[in-house]
Amino acid sequence: MSVNIPRGTQDILPGQSEKWQYIESIAKDVCRRYHYKEIRTPIFEHTELFKRSVGDTTDIVQKEMYTFEDRGERSLTLRPEGTAAVVRSFVENKMFGHPDQPVKLFYTGPMFRYERPQAGRYRQFVQFGVEAIGSEDPAIDAEVIALVMDIYKAAGLQKLNLVINSLGDADSRNAHREALIGHFEPRIEEFCSDCQTRLQQNPLRILDCKKDRNHELMQTAPSILDYLNEESKVYFEKVTGYLDAIGVSYTVDPKLVRGLDYYNHTAFEVMSEAEGFGAITTLCGGGRYNGLVQQLGGPESPGIGFAFSIERFIAAMEAEGVEWPIDQGIDCFVVALGDAAKDRSVSLVHELRTAGLSADRDYQDRKMKAQLKASDRQHARFTAILGEDELAENRITLKDMAAGSQDQVPLNELAGYIKTKMEAK
Numbered sequence: 001m002s003v004n005i006p007r008g009t010q011d012i013l014p015g016q017s018e019k020w021q022y023i024e025s026i027a028k029d030v031c032r033r034y035h036y037k038e039i040r041t042p043i044f045e046h047t048e049l050f051k052r053s054v055g056d057t058t059d060i061v062q063k064e065m066y067t068f069e070d071r072g073e074r075s076l077t078l079r080p081e082g083t084a085a086v087v088r089s090f091v092e093n094k095m096f097g098h099p100d101q102p103v104k105l106f107y108t109g110p111m112f113r114y115e116r117p118q119a120g121r122y123r124q125f126v127q128f129g130v131e132a133i134g135s136e137d138p139a140i141d142a143e144v145i146a147l148v149m150d151i152y153k154a155a156g157l158q159k160l161n162l163v164i165n166s167l168g169d170a171d172s173r174n175a176h177r178e179a180l181i182g183h184f185e186p187r188i189e190e191f192c193s194d195c196q197t198r199l200q201q202n203p204l205r206i207l208d209c210k211k212d213r214n215h216e217l218m219q220t221a222p223s224i225l226d227y228l229n230e231e232s233k234v235y236f237e238k239v240t241g242y243l244d245a246i247g248v249s250y251t252v253d254p255k256l257v258r259g260l261d262y263y264n265h266t267a268f269e270v271m272s273e274a275e276g277f278g279a280i281t282t283l284c285g286g287g288r289y290n291g292l293v294q295q296l297g298g299p300e301s302p303g304i305g306f307a308f309s310i311e312r313f314i315a316a317m318e319a320e321g322v323e324w325p326i327d328q329g330i331d332c333f334v335v336a337l338g339d340a341a342k343d344r345s346v347s348l349v350h351e352l353r354t355a356g357l358s359a360d361r362d363y364q365d366r367k368m369k370a371q372l373k374a375s376d377r378q379h380a381r382f383t384a385i386l387g388e389d390e391l392a393e394n395r396i397t398l399k400d401m402a403a404g405s406q407d408q409v410p411l412n413e414l415a416g417y418i419k420t421k422m423e424a425k
Contacts, residue, residue, distance in 0.1 A: 006123070007117060007123070008114075008115075008117040008122050008123025008124065009122060009123060009124045010122060010124075015328075018324075018326045018328070019314055019317075019324055019326065020126070020310055020314070022155075022324065022325070022326055023128075023155060023310055023313050023314065023317075024108060024128065024310070026151060026154045026155050027106070027108070027128050027151050028106070029154070030147060030150050030151045030154060031106045031130065031147070033150075034104070034143065034147050034150075035104060036104040036105060036106045036130055036132075036147070037104065037105060037106070038105070038106055038107065039086060039089060039105045039106070039107050040107065040109070041079075041082075041085040041086060041088075041089055041107065041109075042079075042085070043078060043079055043109065043110060043112075044076045044077060044078050044079065045076065045077060045079055045084070045085055045088065046074065046075065046076060046077075047065070047067050047075040047076060047077040048075070049077075049084050049085070049088055049296070050065060050077055050079075050080060050081075050084055052295060052296065053083070053084035053087065053262055053292055053295060053296060054080070054081065054084060054262070055202070055262070058202075058205070059194070060080050060081070060113065063114070063115075064080060064113040064114045064115050065077050065078070065080050065112075065113070065114070066078040066080075066112045066113075066114060078111075078112035079111055079112065080111055080112060080113045081111055081127070081307065082107050082109070082111065082127055082129040082131075082307055083129070083131060083262070083289065083292070083305055083307070084292075084296075086105055086107060086129075086131045086133075086305075087131070087133065087289075087292050087293055087296055087298075087303065088296055090103060090105075090131075090133050090293065090298065090301070091293060091296050091297050091298035095133070096133075096134065096293070096298055096299055096301050101134035101135060102132045102133055102134035102135040102140060102303075103132070103133050103134050104130075104131075104132050105130070105131045105132075105133070106128070106129065106130045106131075107127075107128070107129050107131075108126065108127065108128045108129070108310075109126065109127070110124050110125070110126050111124070111125055111126070111127050112124050113125075118280075119278055119315070121280070121309075121311075121312075122311060125309050125310075125311055126309065126310045126311065127307045127308065127309055127310070128151075128307065128308055128310060129305060129306060129307035129308070130144060130147060130148070130286075130305050130306055130307075131303060131304075131305035132144055132303065132304055132305065133293065133301050133302075133303035134301050134302070134303070135302060136290065136302040138235055138238035138239045138242060138266075139238075139242050140304060141239045141242075141265075141266045141288060141304050142239055142242035142243050142245075142246065142248070144286065144304050144305065144306060145162065145164070145243065145248060145250075145268055145286075145306075146243070146246055146248050148270060148284055148286070148306050148308065149162060149248055149270070152270065152283075152284075152313075155313070155317060155322065156317070156320075156322040156323070157272075157316055157317065157320060157322065158320065159272060159273040159274045159320055160270055160271065160272065160273065160283075161251060161270070161271045161273050162248065162249065162250040162251065162268065162269075162270050162271075163250070163251050163252075163253045163256055163268060163269050163270075163271060164239070164240070164243075164250050164251070164252060164253070164256070164266065164267065164268040165224065165225075165252065165253055165254060165255075165256035165257070165266075165267050165268070166224065166225065166228060166232060166233075166235070166236035166239075166265055166266060166267070167204075167224060167257065167263055167264050167265060167266075167267050167287070168224060168227065168228045168229070168232040168264065168265065169229065169231060169232050169264060169265065169290075170264070170291075171229055172224070172227050172228045172229050172232045173204070173224075173264065175227040175229075176204070176222060176224045176227040177203055177204065179222040179227060180203040180204065180206065180207075180221065180222060181199060181200070181203050183217065183220075183221055183222055184199055184203065184206060184217060184221070185199060187217060190215065190217075191206070191209070191212050191215065192209065192211045192212055194209065194211075195209050195211075195212055204224075204257050205257065206221075207221060207255055207257050208257050218255075221255070223254035223255075224254055224257075225252075225254045232265065235265055235266075236265070236266070239266050240252070250268075256268075256269060262289040262291070262292040262295070263287040263288065263289055264287075264288055264289065264290055264291070265287070265288040265290065266287055266288045266304065267286075267287035267288075268285070268286055268287060268306070269282050269283075269284060269285045269286075270282070270283045270284040270285075270308070271283065272312075272316045272319065272320075274316060274319035274320045275319070276319055277315065277316060277319040278315075282312075283308055283309070283312050283313065283316055284306055284307070284308035285306065285307065285308075286304070286305055286306025286307065287304065287305075287306075288302065288303070288304040289302075289303050289304070289305075290302040290303070328379055329378065329379030329380060329381060330358040330359060330360055330378050330379070330380050330381070331352070331357040331358045331359060331380070331381050331382065331418060331422070332352055332357060332358075332359045332360075332380060332381065332382045332383070332384055332414075332418055333359070333360055333361070333371075333374065333375035333378055333380035333382075333383050333384070334348055334349050334352075334359065334360070334361040334362075334383075334384045334386060335361075335362065335368060335371040335372060335375065335383060335384065335385045335386065336361065336362065336371075336386050336387075337368055337385070337386070337387040337388070338387060338388040338391075340388060340391055341386045341387055341388060341390070341391050342365075344386065344391055344411075345361050345386055346361070348384075348386070348396075348411070348414070349361045351414070351415055352414065352415050352418070354415075355415035355416070355419065356419075357415060357418060357419065360378060360380075362374060368385075375401075376401075380401060381400075381401060381402065381422070382398055382399060382400060382401060382418055382421070383398075383399045383401060384396050384397070384398050384399075384409075384414060385397040385398075385399070386411075390411075391411075394410060394411050394412070395408050395409060395410055395411060396408075396409055396410075396411050396414055397409075398414065398417065398418070400421065
């Protein structure tokens, strides 16, 4: 009986994996320029971490987490998002004591959520994220937003819309919360069961409901911007002012809320406007979380971050028709004819690899024609042909596949000769 891949997961095969590597390399290079360092956390954490940080009333905690008990009867959860684990590590490893603040970190790795699989959304998916912890300067908000926009632009994406909002401080959110309850309560029975539960627990999340997004009360709901106190207004104006100063375009959307409880002040999303991308256009989400470090046992250390799905990044690239600058070829394929030449080709290929070249050979004992076809399939820049006569004369025939030329090269000079030819191109 065959065993199939679990629903909501995928195999990233050769030909696709290079796209993932390309995006990851761009993201890491942009982080290097912004002076963000990599952090790697476990893929599972104590369940309490996510309940305390993400929030008991969120869909993630209530419906989507992969939670299990280990043999010590401890409740563990496969991480559904990256921020909580990074902040836990920040507190546990006392990074708040580092002389350079904020601590600037990035991460990449698999996340797990039990939700209905659909185009571009999986139960195991990979996120790339950034966290800057230890500063409440609005300039760091602008920096984090500029960082993610630079990643997308470096990959060649153009049809993007950065949407931002302010969720305000605790006082502003409390005032807005009461206004939302007053707005929705008289007709809450017209909304889904989730929204009815959220009314008292977290009414802000009603605005994030996908089922009732077109309800008329959604269109007339009180705007958080009308309930910002003076401090929150000034903060948001500073953030947008810095974005203006560094040339980052944005749209202010008062209805934008983030689905996790720890957000306050700046919230943002990056949307794809590519034709045919799909109904769910969000590529990236992020925001500020000033109380999360204290909530997890650390000192006051304001933070801001974002995360994006690499699966959806790839989908956006393909929707825009961006060319993937990925080289699928190898430097040299060695064709060997005859037993002695085949034996020598083993060490010859190793010599090429040791010299820093990508090289391969035939392992199926095929005829010359089939080996040459294999060289073409692997998009070899050079094909080196070694027969009994060449071996006896300590030389090899080297074909430049692009130029259509061929040369006779001493066997012990093959690697250097190929490198010289490649540098000259």
